[in-house]
Amino acid sequence: MSEVPEVAEVPVPPWRTSPRSRSPRKPTLTQEAIVTAALEIIDAEGMDALSMRRVAQRFDTGAASLYAYVANKEELVELVVDRVNGEVRIPLADPDRWREQLREAMFAIRDVYAAHRDLGRALIGAVPIGPNSLDSSERLLAILRAGGLSPKVSAFAADLLSMYTVMSGLEMGGQNTMHGATDEERGAYYTALHDYFASLPAARFPTLTSLGDALTSGDGDERFAFGIDVLLLGMIAYTDRES
Amino acid sequence: MSEVPEVAEVPVPPWRTSPRSRSPRKPTLTQEAIVTAALEIIDAEGMDALSMRRVAQRFDTGAASLYAYVANKEELVELVVDRVNGEVRIPLADPDRWREQLREAMFAIRDVYAAHRDLGRALIGAVPIGPNSLDSSERLLAILRAGGLSPKVSAFAADLLSMYTVMSGLEMGGQNTMHGATDEERGAYYTALHDYFASLPAARFPTLTSLGDALTSGDGDERFAFGIDVLLLGMIAYTDRES
DNA sequence: TTTAGCTACGAACACTGTTCGCGTCAAGTA
DNA sequence: TACTTGACGCGAACAGTGTTCGTAGCTAAA
Numbered sequence: 001m002s003e004v005p006e007v008a009e010v011p012v013p014p015w016r017t018s019p020r021s022r023s024p025r026k027p028t029l030t031q032e033a034i035v036t037a038a039l040e041i042i043d044a045e046g047m048d049a050l051s052m053r054r055v056a057q058r059f060d061t062g063a064a065s066l067y068a069y070v071a072n073k074e075e076l077v078e079l080v081v082d083r084v085n086g087e088v089r090i091p092l093a094d095p096d097r098w099r100e101q102l103r104e105a106m107f108a109i110r111d112v113y114a115a116h117r118d119l120g121r122a123l124i125g126a127v128p129i130g131p132n133s134l135d136s137s138e139r140l141l142a143i144l145r146a147g148g149l150s151p152k153v154s155a156f157a158a159d160l161l162s163m164y165t166v167m168s169g170l171e172m173g174g175q176n177t178m179h180g181a182t183d184e185e186r187g188a189y190y191t192a193l194h195d196y197f198a199s200l201p202a203a204r205f206p207t208l209t210s211l212g213d214a215l216t217s218g219d220g221d222e223r224f225a226f227g228i229d230v231l232l233l234g235m236i237a238y239t240d241r242e243s
Numbered sequence: 244m245s246e247v248p249e250v251a252e253v254p255v256p257p258w259r260t261s262p263r264s265r266s267p268r269k270p271t272l273t274q275e276a277i278v279t280a281a282l283e284i285i286d287a288e289g290m291d292a293l294s295m296r297r298v299a300q301r302f303d304t305g306a307a308s309l310y311a312y313v314a315n316k317e318e319l320v321e322l323v324v325d326r327v328n329g330e331v332r333i334p335l336a337d338p339d340r341w342r343e344q345l346r347e348a349m350f351a352i353r354d355v356y357a358a359h360r361d362l363g364r365a366l367i368g369a370v371p372i373g374p375n376s377l378d379s380s381e382r383l384l385a386i387l388r389a390g391g392l393s394p395k396v397s398a399f400a401a402d403l404l405s406m407y408t409v410m411s412g413l414e415m416g417g418q419n420t421m422h423g424a425t426d427e428e429r430g431a432y433y434t435a436l437h438d439y440f441a442s443l444p445a446a447r448f449p450t451l452t453s454l455g456d457a458l459t460s461g462d463g464d465e466r467f468a469f470g471i472d473v474l475l476l477g478m479i480a481y482t483d484r485e486s
Numbered sequence: 487t488t489t490a491g492c493t494a495c496g497a498a499c500a501c502t503g504t505t506c507g508c509g510t511c512a513a514g515t516a
Numbered sequence: 517t518a519c520t521t522g523a524c525g526c527g528a529a530c531a532g533t534g535t536t537c538g539t540a541g542c543t544a545a546a
Contacts, residue, residue, distance in 0.1 A: 051501085053501090053502080061525070062526050063503075064504080065526055068524065068525075072503075118368070124364060125414065125421045129436070129439060138448045141454065151454050151455075151457040154454065155454055157473070164403070167410070170367070170368065171368065179368075193370060196372060206381075207381055211384065211397065214394040214395045214398040218395070226396075234473035234474055234476040235473055241476070272494080294533065296533080306495090306533095306534080306535080307495050307497090310535075315535075
């Protein structure tokens with residue numbers, strides 16, 4: 001690991017004001033290492049915990065040191081997003097299996113974002129243009145085109161699909177971060193929410209109360225699968241109607 | 244407006260250390276007034292400009308004064324969201340016109356959020372439970388039920404629809420706020436984005452480059468109408484398949 | 487008249503992203 | 517070998533954030 005030549009170490013003279021030990025354990029400051037550290041913080045504590053000082057702390061230095069490798073926090077987050085998009089595995093388009101492939105792709109994206117807490121928040125109003133993000137877009141669009149969708153419909157649908165997918169992943173992963181820090185707090189929030197809906201006056205909210213448990217039923221997978229089905233069926237019906 | 248009894252005013256003795264003139268022009272501090280002020284700031288400069296100090300400034304006071312009427316910033320934003328949800332006009336369900344009504348409802352929601360910059364960001368991981376928000380949910384669900392959708396499908400679909408709608412509104416309204424402060428900066432961003440996609444190597448990104456202008460084509464309304472069509476057709480196909 | 491309680495709010499705390507300018511160190515040049 | 521140059525590192529500072537605390541002032545009840 002160490003790039004310092006291995007020499008027999010000499011004790012640092014105690015009268016040296018700053019030993020500046022340049023310990024080989026301390027990871028060298030690079031953009032890659034900074035992105036890794038940032039992602040680790042997000043995975044451990046969520047987006048709100050990410051700060052330049054926190055990242056710098058991992059390298060035993062101050063926040064100012066990071067700005068030599070990263071223009072600002074926004075760029076750092078963009079780099080993290082692209083790193084994570086590199087984890088997404090989308091299959092190469094096969095016209096005979098495009099429906100299954102689309103499902104696979106959407107689950108792949110969702111799972112990756114669900115695994116990184118509320119990182120999905122970072123791509124709310126953003127267009128990811130990193131290399132890994134572009135690779136994913138390319139493959140997703142290829143699957144849609146393989147399914148016989150027109151260029152315009154493919155482009156529109158890709159937007160719609162990735163928006164829904166990322167939001168679903170964010171909803172899953174964000175549950176570990178939002179609405180309280182501990183599991184207990186979060187459980188209390190959700191039961192309180194459930195009780196609140198149950199306590200609504202039926203006279204003013206007839207539909208809402210008649211639905212009852214249907215509103216909160218279904219886990220993340222079931223709801224996500226529903227969304228995929230609706231979108232897929234919708235896209236197919238739309239293209240059928242178009243021609 | 245003033246709740247102080249109307250008495251003939253006496254000049255304030257100049258030896259009073261603090262005249263504390265209690266000018267009637269200065270709006271009285273109430274929760275409603277605070278929410279209004281917060282919304283005005285969001286409308287004028289976006290969510291990032293909203294801070295407790297900025298709100299307090301409008302009442303010629305410090306941020307600490309607000310905490311008597313609002314628990315914290317999170318609650319203030321929730322109140323703003325519910326205020327804005329009160330602007331949404333969703334028609335009462337009519338089984339014969341449910342498709343048109345659903346379109347109307349979705350456009351109503353989107354338009355309202357498009358009119359309030361990036362306020363939509365506030366309901367990313369949140370479940371709006373204010374009275375106005377509940378009224379909107381009630382009416383939206385009633386339309387879906389009137390369309391013959393099952394309770395579970397209605398509940399799932401309502402989630403899916405409102406998510407898509409709010410995000411679309413956010414995309415429209417957020418364009419006035421994100422990617423630069425001035426129109427010029429934002430225009431530069433979008434042309435740079437367009438040029439970047441045009442400059443991608445066709446060997447690595449065959450689909451992406453072959454789509455060309457289709458990726459960036461269509462204004463907000465066209466893309467939103469596409470999404471509505473896909474979702475509507477999908478929901479209908481899903482229910483048909485179910486039975 | 488005194489007390490109690492409520493509203494208001496300046497000051498402070500612990501943070502944030504970012505910039506400035508100084509120090510240190512390694513490589514290149516004379 | 518001595519000197520210079522330039523890149524990197526980073527402490528300190530700036531202007532901002534949400535929130536809490538203690539205290540002042542005023543009003544209404546005792």
